[in-house]
Structure formats: structure tokens, C-alpha cells
Amino acid sequence: MxxxxxxxxxxxxxxxxxxxxxxxxxxxxxxxxxxNDFINKIKDNNxxxxxxxxxxxxxxxxxxxxxxxxxxxxxxx
Numbered sequence: 001m002x003x004x005x006x007x008x009x010x011x012x013x014x015x016x017x018x019x020x021x022x023x024x025x026x027x028x029x030x031x032x033x034x035x036n037d038f039i040n041k042i043k044d045n046n047x048x049x050x051x052x053x054x055x056x057x058x059x060x061x062x063x064x065x066x067x068x069x070x071x072x073x074x075x076x077x
Contacts, residue, residue, distance in 0.1 A: 001025055009035045009042070009062060011051040021059040033065045 004020045006013045009031035020027040031039045039062055042049055047056040056062070 004028065005030060008032055009039055011049075014049050014056060014060075015052055017060050018057065021057045027060050029060060029062045031063065031065055036064050036066075039064050 001024050003026045004017075006017055006020075006027070006029045009029050013029055017027050017029055042056070042062060047058070047060070047062070048054070049056050
């Protein structure tokens, strides 16, 4: 299993996360600084992504851009 970090929570980044989760990878989406409100909407609607009109799988972790440093620090071996 690999750790995958996708930059951007839009349609392309989110759609790319599906095969990553399907192949049992640790999948994380980091929104850009412009997507904080969008990420709030996704989280408030039970991970429903309005751009691709579907539910994000529960294995996908989605973060705001300001949490990017925390994510990197927590995964240093």
C-alpha cells in the first residue's frame, strides 16, 4: 500500500482518488487555499462531491490546505 496525496479537491483530483482507494492505497486529498469553503460543503454533506455528483468513498481523507504541513509531518518515518 502506498500513501497518495492528491493536490486539489476539484473534479479531476477527486475522480483520480477512486482507483487509488479501490487499489487499497492510503489516499489523501489536499484542497488548495481557494477550496476551503468547497471542502466544508463536501464534509457537511457526508462527503458528497457536487462537482462529480457522487459520494466520495469513506477511505478518502480530505484536508484543507492549511493542514498540509501537519499531514507531511505526521508521515515522516
